Amino acid sequence: MSEGFTKSGLSIPPIGLGTWDLQGPTCSRIVREALELGYRHIDGASMYENESEVGQGVIDSGVDREEIFITTKINTTSWTPSKGNGPSLQNKDIVKHFEQSLKDLQTDYVDLLLIHWPKFETNLADMLEILYKIKDAKKTKEVGVANFNSHLVNECINLGFNDIYCNQIEYHPFLSQAKLMEVMQDFDLIPVAYCPICRGDVARHDVLISLSNKYSKTPAQIALRWLYQQRAVSIPKTANSHRLKENFDIFDFEIEYKDMLKIYSLERNQRLVPNLEINESKYPFD
Numbered sequence: 085m086s087e088g089f090t091k092s093g094l095s096i097p098p099i100g101l102g103t104w105d106l107q108g109p110t111c112s113r114i115v116r117e118a119l120e121l122g123y124r125h126i127d128g129a130s131m132y133e134n135e136s137e138v139g140q141g142v143i144d145s146g147v148d149r150e151e152i153f154i155t156t157k158i159n160t161t162s163w164t165p166s167k168g169n170g171p172s173l174q175n176k177d178i179v180k181h182f183e184q185s186l187k188d189l190q191t192d193y194v195d196l197l198l199i200h201w202p203k204f205e206t207n208l209a210d211m212l213e214i215l216y217k218i219k220d221a222k223k224t225k226e227v228g229v230a231n232f233n234s235h236l237v238n239e240c241i242n243l244g245f246n247d248i249y250c251n252q253i254e255y256h257p258f259l260s261q262a263k264l265m266e267v268m269q270d271f272d273l274i275p276v277a278y279c280p281i282c283r284g285d286v287a288r289h290d291v292l293i294s295l296s297n298k299y300s301k302t303p304a305q306i307a308l309r310w311l312y313q314q315r316a317v318s319i320p321k322t323a324n325s326h327r328l329k330e331n332f333d334i335f336d337f338e339i340e341y342k343d344m345l346k347i348y349s350l351e352r353n354q355r356l357v358p359n360l361e362i363n364e365s366k367y368p369f370d
């Protein structure tokens with residue numbers, strides 16, 4: 085595995101295993117196999133309802149906890165402002181949910197704790213403060229966000245939270261994130277790409293198939309390498325042992341600049357995960 089991308093002294097491995105939709109023994113098995121193959125980064129979330137299985141896979145692998153970069157995410161779907169009308173997820177609930185993640189994962193800490201979804205009507209500063217308290221208590225090494233558009237990234241900075249570790253966003257050859265990537269670069273947030281192989285769609289695209297022939301790699305490897313050469317971390321999910329190996333094997337070739345441009349040109353605004361919290365007319369996606 086290649087060197088990770090480092091910020092504030094913490095290095096994140098460029099390929100992680102996504103765990104959304106992995107359930108039961110399959111989940112534990114693939115996490116164990118990933119770690120045996122050399123993966124050192126597992127992306128999870130309380131919302132995926134499989135953290136016990138992820139934790140079991142880590143234990144079964146026999147790899148030291150300190151060697152593994154584990155991400156979890158706070159489920160904020162039921163968070164509403166404390167003065168709002170609907171059910172309110174209070175600070176103590178966030179901590180309680182996070183403690184449950186630690187228990188399920190059978191660990192004392194995670195490496196990265198993310199806000200899973202932005203909530204515009206919520207007090208962002210309050211929410212981030214809770215996460216930073218968890219960091220102060222050494223239960224997470226770093227704090228990050230997910231699904232934040234450039235408006236929200238700017239908001240974090242304006243609120244004084246200028247050391248957010250990363251922003252986890254949907255990013256693959258069929259969805260341009262040019263503007264957001266630029267803003268994240270300005271503020272030194274590490275980009276983490278989810279759906280990096282567009283849930284398998286990259287394997288069916290003519291240009292990616294022709295590049296895969298040129299480089300003797302698969303289309304998924306071309307997409308993952310394209311992200312890596314932009315210094316973006318990728319977290320492809322698979323339940324298949326063969327594809328697990330394939331998705332990790334991207335460090336022995338380099339895509340030429342002209343081919344990088346060809347892949348950028350495949351953008352067709354294909355978004356797999358609509359961000360329901362974002363009022364698009366007020367705050368566009370990018």
Ligand SMILES: NC(=O)c1ccc[n+]([C@@H]2O[C@H](COP(=O)([O-])OP(=O)(O)OC[C@H]3O[C@@H](n4cnc5c(N)ncnc54)[C@H](OP(=O)(O)O)[C@@H]3O)[C@@H](O)[C@H]2O)c1
Nearest residue numbers: 102103104230278279280281282283284304320321322323
């Ligand atoms: N922060 C967020 O809001 C958010 C949202 C979505 C996802 N995520 C994270 O990102 C991870 C990845 O995203 P994702 O799972 O939605 O999509 P993805 O990784 O782009 O694609 C996964 C799908 O592609 C197939 N696949 C895997 N490797 C392949 C290969 N080499 N060639 C062809 N097909 C392949 C998998 O099938 P098999 O299992 O059969 O191989 C699976 O159906 C998630 O698991 C989750 O951890 C985060």
